[in-house]
Amino acid sequence: MIFDVVMPALGATGGDVTIQEWLVQPGQRVEAGTPLVVVETDKATVEVEAFRAGYVRELLAKPGDAVSIGAVVARLTDSMEALTETPVAPLPSTRSTREHESTEVKASAGKLGVSKLPAKASASNRLIPDDATEISADLLLSMFRQMVLIRRFEDHLYQLFLQGLVPGTLHQSQGQEAIAVGVCAALRRDDVIFSTHRPVAHVIAKGGSVNAIAAELWGKATGCARGKGGQMHLTDVAVGVMPTNAIVGANVPIATGAALGFRLMGTDRVAVSFFGDGAVNTGAMHEGVNLAAVKDAPVIFVCENNQYAASTHISHNLRIATIAERAKAYGIPGFTVDGMDVVAVYESARAAVARARRGEGPTLLEYTCYRYMGHSRGDPGNYRSKQEMAEWRSRDPIPKCRALLLNDFGQDERTLDEIEAECQAEVEAAVAFAMSSHEPAPEEALRNAYTTWPEVFYAQP
Amino acid sequence: MPSREMTMAEALRDAMRLAMREDPRVFLLGEDIGIPGGFGGGFTVTLGLSEEFGHERVMDTPISEIAIVGAAVGAAMVGMRPIAEMQYGDFVFCAMDQVVNQAAKMRYMSNGQVSVPMVLRLPVGATRRGAQHAQSTEAYFMHTPGLKVVCPSNPYDAKGLLLAAIWDDDPVVFLEHKLLYGGKGGRKEKTSLDPVALVPEEAYTLPLGSLAIRREGTDITVLANMLMVHRAMQAAAELAQAGISAEVIDVRCLAPLDWDMLIASVRKTNRVLIVEEDNLTGGWGAEVAARLGELAFDHLDAPIRRIAAPDVPVPTAPALENAYLPHAERITEVVREMVGR
Ligand SMILES: Cc1ncc(C[n+]2csc(CCOP(=O)(O)OP(=O)(O)O)c2C)c(N)n1
Ligand SMILES: [Mg+2]
Numbered sequence: 084m085i086f087d088v089v090m091p092a093l094g095a096t097g098g099d100v101t102i103q104e105w106l107v108q109p110g111q112r113v114e115a116g117t118p119l120v121v122v123e124t125d126k127a128t129v130e131v132e133a134f135r136a137g138y139v140r141e142l143l144a145k146p147g148d149a150v151s152i153g154a155v156v157a158r159l160t161d162s163m164e165a166l167t168e169t170p171v172a173p174l175p176s177t178r179s180t181r182e183h184e185s186t187e188v189k190a191s192a193g194k195l196g197v198s199k200l201p202a203k204a205s206a207s208n209r210l211i212p213d214d215a216t217e218i219s220a221d222l223l224l225s226m227f228r229q230m231v232l233i234r235r236f237e238d239h240l241y242q243l244f245l246q247g248l249v250p251g252t253l254h255q256s257q258g259q260e261a262i263a264v265g266v267c268a269a270l271r272r273d274d275v276i277f278s279t280h281r282p283v284a285h286v287i288a289k290g291g292s293v294n295a296i297a298a299e300l301w302g303k304a305t306g307c308a309r310g311k312g313g314q315m316h317l318t319d320v321a322v323g324v325m326p327t328n329a330i331v332g333a334n335v336p337i338a339t340g341a342a343l344g345f346r347l348m349g350t351d352r353v354a355v356s357f358f359g360d361g362a363v364n365t366g367a368m369h370e371g372v373n374l375a376a377v378k379d380a381p382v383i384f385v386c387e388n389n390q391y392a393a394s395t396h397i398s399h400n401l402r403i404a405t406i407a408e409r410a411k412a413y414g415i416p417g418f419t420v421d422g423m424d425v426v427a428v429y430e431s432a433r434a435a436v437a438r439a440r441r442g443e444g445p446t447l448l449e450y451t452c453y454r455y456m457g458h459s460r461g462d463p464g465n466y467r468s469k470q471e472m473a474e475w476r477s478r479d480p481i482p483k484c485r486a487l488l489l490n491d492f493g494q495d496e497r498t499l500d501e502i503e504a505e506c507q508a509e510v511e512a513a514v515a516f517a518m519s520s521h522e523p524a525p526e527e528a529l530r531n532a533y534t535t536w537p538e539v540f541y542a543q544p
Numbered sequence: 545m546p547s548r549e550m551t552m553a554e555a556l557r558d559a560m561r562l563a564m565r566e567d568p569r570v571f572l573l574g575e576d577i578g579i580p581g582g583f584g585g586g587f588t589v590t591l592g593l594s595e596e597f598g599h600e601r602v603m604d605t606p607i608s609e610i611a612i613v614g615a616a617v618g619a620a621m622v623g624m625r626p627i628a629e630m631q632y633g634d635f636v637f638c639a640m641d642q643v644v645n646q647a648a649k650m651r652y653m654s655n656g657q658v659s660v661p662m663v664l665r666l667p668v669g670a671t672r673r674g675a676q677h678a679q680s681t682e683a684y685f686m687h688t689p690g691l692k693v694v695c696p697s698n699p700y701d702a703k704g705l706l707l708a709a710i711w712d713d714d715p716v717v718f719l720e721h722k723l724l725y726g727g728k729g730g731r732k733e734k735t736s737l738d739p740v741a742l743v744p745e746e747a748y749t750l751p752l753g754s755l756a757i758r759r760e761g762t763d764i765t766v767l768a769n770m771l772m773v774h775r776a777m778q779a780a781a782e783l784a785q786a787g788i789s790a791e792v793i794d795v796r797c798l799a800p801l802d803w804d805m806l807i808a809s810v811r812k813t814n815r816v817l818i819v820e821e822d823n824l825t826g827g828w829g830a831e832v833a834a835r836l837g838e839l840a841f842d843h844l845d846a847p848i849r850r851i852a853a854p855d856v857p858v859p860t861a862p863a864l865e866n867a868y869l870p871h872a873e874r875i876t877e878v879v880r881e882m883v884g885r
Contacts, residue, residue: 275622312653316654325622366610371614374608378603
């Protein structure tokens, strides 16, 4: 459903009011009462609030416009699905645009709706990359396969966990697959990602070996870090998976540094930092994003807003409606995108990656999503309602992608079923490989703390 | 090879300049390090480098210690050789996660798939600025597996060890004592010692982990680092007048630490005194004393003793700071007690 936001009377004399500044952006979630826009009447400057909860679909007037009472100034939707056809916002593409923006903050807010795109904004300014012709069936199929592979792996792990067969901790990402897959599909092999305590989806999506991940979870010598990493510390440098980080927020400045390194080396490689909604309140996040912003570092900040940091709902941790809004405080573009839609994720990530490669600096991408499972092993998730979980599950990215392949990309059920079966077989083989691999030798514990450490200086009593 | 008299600040600058000329992977980041008309970092060490290498390679950052160290970690992991500077060593506590959980653990957690070849420069030492601009922090890092810790006492060592730290593939915490820099004009410290040394103009390295015998002796081994080396040397000269022969070893690398050299000295002198500016409890001397107790007990004729700062924060007033820091007189006194002469 789409709802019109109508300019209310505001106790003014009844003449026109002037739009001063939009306080929301398309794609943003609002609650009833969230201030939407600042308007000037003949008596005062007032904020107009949302009359209901929903998502901002489009803004129909720009700052400086005079609008009459009763005019439709914006549209809201009640579902995020309706937002996937939402006009996308322009990315400021050059330094001069940005400098411009900082002196004319108010004017820029009005340029966000596509209907209000400034005439001379080039295609490269948009969140959909310039060369985004239609997504090919091959690409969508491969993204489908990866999402299924991740889901099957995570589900299989969960079953084994219930049987007491998983030795260590487990942070699962069922429900969030589209983000890992869509973002990594926008990257090259030589780009790098920095992930979190919940890394399995990211590592698989970037091309990490499922066998090596499984073996690492089981603490085996065949694991990607020979058992010295574990579930939260997966690494596969050959495919650009840097050590995943269990300190919330810590990878933000690290990814920034990698990006600065890439630029200093004269390459066009980019770095991605994945983090959760909980990470955005760390000091590391603030310092890292700001440093990237002032240095135009080729890094993409990917926030997976799954609504919860452990048991804490985002509403306890944040006074603003979206995380993407934070971008404004750093002078970089920020967008809220449906993270349950792999195509939307892929396209937005591609735009941000292209922008980074062009040397135009970082982008903050907030993907709304939900983790179906508990925070970590043994968390039944009692802080969430059944209804909430069911609502999010009804928007599952995998069936959505499957439907798209069947309806719009000429794929048949059999092909997709085969993919599912292949993924299931791959997952089971990986776990069998992990369980049957041998354990690392005890001496392994002493290796690799240092690259070089003079043997003569080992003086263990 | 041609040499030139240099202060410690000049020697450190020279090391960075030579490394940057030689290898494009080397770059600097920190606060106020390259601003034209600025200070060249807190203590002039990077002065003039942005003019030669530009602002991309002498990267001024916001006041963001987490980001400075974090960015160095990230850049190092993808193959750069960053040198990060804290304006004062005390500020590293803002970034402890990045040092201890990130820089130090990346190599291990990834089973050697990545290494973190970065240098973190920390100006340390009490200089009448008060508790938050004064602490000697080496023990924290010596305690952390994955880090190497260097703490030179003179310009020659500073240059050779900094170059070694830059070329080393592991993260190195590099402590520089503020009273040893040799800053000039307005940047000169009131109580500074400012050693000057003849330093080769070309690049050279000293092995990380190496110690240096500053003065040979037979009656007692005095172990000290940074400013305390100079105080120990002063004491040793006085003790010589009284016929006591003290061996002074400059513990210029705390990790790795050349235990063999320490044990060899203990075999000769049979007595050990440790002098350190950091706090007594859990200071580097505690580890050295414990380890020598285990490794060289048979060669010890007396309990190992330590002179360290008391277990309070660094005070500010000259009279208090003076009372806080170990002095040559105290060293002389304790050595005489230990030697019994
Ligand atoms: C610095 C730090 N503080 C606390 C934790 C414990 N912890 C691990 S994950 C987590 C929640 C993180 O939430 P979010 O960033 O939203 O990521 P998600 O788990 O939802 O993927 C917490 C509190 C930690 N690992 N690191
Ligand atoms: Mg979360």
